[in-house]
Amino acid sequence: MEKKSNRVLSAIESVCYKFRYLFLILYVALMVIVPFLDIKLVHAQVIILIGVYAMLGMGLNVLIGYTGLVSLGHAGFYAIGAYTCALLETKLGVNFWLALVASGVLTAFIGFLLGLPSLRLSGSYLSIVTLGFCEIVTMILKQWESVTNGNYGVRNIKQPVFFGIKLDMYNGGLIVLMLVLCLIVGVASLAIRNSNAGRAFRAIKDDELAANMMGIHVSRYKIMSFVISAFITGIAGGFYCVTRNYIEPGSFNFDVSILILSVVIIGGLGTIRGMVFGAAILQLFPQVFRFLDEWRYVVYGLLLIVMMRFRPQGLLGWQSTQPYHLSKKTKQILEADGGTSEPLEAAGKTEGGSEQ
Amino acid sequence: MSGFLEVSHIKMQFGGLAAVDDVTMHVDKGEIVSLIGPNGAGKTTVFNMLTGVYNITSGEMSFEGQDLKSMIPQDIVKIGISRTFQNLRLFPKMRVIENVLVGTHVRTKYNFWDSLLRTPRFRREEAEHTARVIQILRSIGMDGMRNSFVNSLPYGDQRKVEIARAIATDAKLILLDEPAAGMNPAESEELLRFIRELRDKGYTILLIEHDMSVVMNISDRIYVLDHGKLIAEGLPQEIANNPKVIEAYLGGEQKNVKNN
Ligand SMILES: Nc1ncnc2c1ncn2[C@@H]1O[C@H](COP(=O)(O)OP(=O)(O)OP(=O)(O)O)[C@@H](O)[C@H]1O
Ligand SMILES: [Mg+2]
Numbered sequence: 001m002e003k004k005s006n007r008v009l010s011a012i013e014s015v016c017y018k019f020r021y022l023f024l025i026l027y028v029a030l031m032v033i034v035p036f037l038d039i040k041l042v043h044a045q046v047i048i049l050i051g052v053y054a055m056l057g058m059g060l061n062v063l064i065g066y067t068g069l070v071s072l073g074h075a076g077f078y079a080i081g082a083y084t085c086a087l088l089e090t091k092l093g094v095n096f097w098l099a100l101v102a103s104g105v106l107t108a109f110i111g112f113l114l115g116l117p118s119l120r121l122s123g124s125y126l127s128i129v130t131l132g133f134c135e136i137v138t139m140i141l142k143q144w145e146s147v148t149n150g151n152y153g154v155r156n157i158k159q160p161v162f163f164g165i166k167l168d169m170y171n172g173g174l175i176v177l178m179l180v181l182c183l184i185v186g187v188a189s190l191a192i193r194n195s196n197a198g199r200a201f202r203a204i205k206d207d208e209l210a211a212n213m214m215g216i217h218v219s220r221y222k223i224m225s226f227v228i229s230a231f232i233t234g235i236a237g238g239f240y241c242v243t244r245n246y247i248e249p250g251s252f253n254f255d256v257s258i259l260i261l262s263v264v265i266i267g268g269l270g271t272i273r274g275m276v277f278g279a280a281i282l283q284l285f286p287q288v289f290r291f292l293d294e295w296r297y298v299v300y301g302l303l304l305i306v307m308m309r310f311r312p313q314g315l316l317g318w319q320s321t322q323p324y325h326l327s328k329k330t331k332q333i334l335e336a337d338g339g340t341s342e343p344l345e346a347a348g349k350t351e352g353g354s355e356q
Numbered sequence: 357m358s359g360f361l362e363v364s365h366i367k368m369q370f371g372g373l374a375a376v377d378d379v380t381m382h383v384d385k386g387e388i389v390s391l392i393g394p395n396g397a398g399k400t401t402v403f404n405m406l407t408g409v410y411n412i413t414s415g416e417m418s419f420e421g422q423d424l425k426s427m428i429p430q431d432i433v434k435i436g437i438s439r440t441f442q443n444l445r446l447f448p449k450m451r452v453i454e455n456v457l458v459g460t461h462v463r464t465k466y467n468f469w470d471s472l473l474r475t476p477r478f479r480r481e482e483a484e485h486t487a488r489v490i491q492i493l494r495s496i497g498m499d500g501m502r503n504s505f506v507n508s509l510p511y512g513d514q515r516k517v518e519i520a521r522a523i524a525t526d527a528k529l530i531l532l533d534e535p536a537a538g539m540n541p542a543e544s545e546e547l548l549r550f551i552r553e554l555r556d557k558g559y560t561i562l563l564i565e566h567d568m569s570v571v572m573n574i575s576d577r578i579y580v581l582d583h584g585k586l587i588a589e590g591l592p593q594e595i596a597n598n599p600k601v602i603e604a605y606l607g608g609e610q611k612n613v614k615n616n
Contacts, residue, residue: 192472196460199458202447202450206448209445212430213433214438214461215434326490327479333487337487
């Protein structure tokens with residue numbers, strides 16, 4: 001049964017792959033159309049949250065899906081991103097776009113610090129450290145009243161203005177911004193995945209010793225993956241704060257960490273499509289099953305258990321059946337060399353690496 | 357000491373056990389040298405010492421005049437020593453081509469921002485590495501499997517991927533730990549030919565192998581370890597007729613000779 005579903009999924013994948021540029025065009029077209037659609041406030045809020053959680057998922061995915069480090073404290077990064085942006089805007093009057101970048105950068109720096117213990121700890125120990133980190137962050141947000149306003153939270157967060165146009169819930173501006181950010185984060189995640197650093201991350205996840213023996217500086221790459229993950233999460237937080245009128249410490253508790261983790265696991269570790277899908281499911285589920293009241297959480301829990309039993313790799317997590325993408329340049333080099341040159345020449349004997 | 361690989365009086369002590377005890381050996385450029393010995397003789401431990409997995413207890417090791425003793429594994433790969441593992445250590449969730457691309461890690465010069473922005477430098481280097489990896493896969497007969505995920509491959513093929521990955525680091529000295537294990541006779545014949553080809557292309561090979569017919573066939577020189585100590589060294593013919601070696605292999609429990 002699983003085999004068959006995999007075949008269906010990979011058939012869909014090859015269609016999607018074939019038409020990937022079409023999808024990109026449609027996506028961009030969507031951004032253009034959104035402002036002209038009449039989206040109800042409740043719907044707009046759900047759509048925005050899906051986008052925020054897709055970004056949060058992509059952020060955590062760099063850490064768990066690529067490098068294999070499990071964090072239970074990403075709500076901490078999320079909070080730092082949101083508070084940085086909100087406080088810079090409301091207290092110092094910093095322009096949103098600058099504040100957003102600052103959210104990413106500051107959160108990335110905290111990610112660097114939290115990454116340091118990951119060099120010594122592994123598995124569940126690291127998870128517990130990250131859990132503690134999230135608790136500390138919410139504690140600070142509650143106690144450091146002079147800056148964070150404590151439990152009262154930060155109020156009157158202004159909406160971003162883009163060339164004189166205020167982006168808000170009513171004109172679809174925030175949805176467009178969400179679509180843009182998701183696209184950037186998604187494309188960046190893929191670019192990282194298919195590069196030297198991405199391969200190093202995934203090698204570390206699969207076999208740390210072998211990664212070492214291939215010359216990968218494991219600690220450096222673990223920290224780097226913390227930094228990237230925190231940066232993305234911080235950006236998601238910064239964006240989130242302007243979609244709300246106010247934020248408070250309670251918006252970033254342990255439940256939120258678990259929700260982010262669920263997005264990654266349910267969607268499919270390591271994939272981008274999975275993050276978007278996971279975020280959509282987790283945000284829509286409580287809405288669609290509203291009539292079940294409190295029972296929906298029971299159903300939700302049951303579904304999770306069933307899924308872990310039958311599809312532990314996540315709903316959209318499967319090993320791609322698409323061939324590895326070879327760039328034009330690669331093909332050119334291969335063609336130019338044909339079968340004529342000596343591919344295995346040892347280093348030092350001749351200098352390899354022809355340009356074309 | 358300024359030869360290719362020079363190892364003198366190295367020792368590895370695990371608690372009360374001297375897994376490798378006072379071993380002196382050398383490998384010259386362009387040779388195929390085999391390291392043989394019964395189970396638990398300390399062969400893999402020698403590889404682990406050479407590649408920086410263990411800090412050696414005492415002795416000296418150098419490669420092209422550079423002191424290996426104080427180097428971390430990452431630097432050892434960089435100066436040109438790469439290895440395979442007795443119990444496969446591939447990256448199972450990555451494709452064959454990606455596994456081998458990991459081998460190019462130490463030769464990669466572009467940085468994170470290059471990959472994020474897909475700069476010309478990134479594209480050029482990535483294309484060169486990918487093309488080279490494909491050529492390596494072709495030469496070892498694995499290009500057809502390029503897109504497969506490693507965990508779906510038969511054992512023998514996984515071994516080939518490991519060898520390809522070691523080559524992709526641009527190593528000058530390649531350490532192969534029982535590369536023919538798990539291969540059928542035809543495959544292992546093929547592998548022998550490939551290893552010779554590597555030597556002819558300028559690589560130097562240090563080989564651990566149980567299969568005596570393989571070892572006798574391919575080696576320029578042989579070292580024999582038993583209980584951590586070097587008991588013999590020499591040309592294949594000398595080793596085959598050395599009473600100490602016959603004793604070590606046949607005298608013990610006779611459990612580990614696959615003399616076919
Ligand atoms: N990390 C370690 N800690 C303690 N003892 C070890 C360690 N590694 C190896 N040994 C011991 O050292 C001895 C040599 O092991 P090694 O793996 O080098 O043997 P080998 O010659 O490769 O054997 P085989 O043919 O079975 O692969 C064995 O007795 C082994 O139990
Ligand atoms: Mg061994």
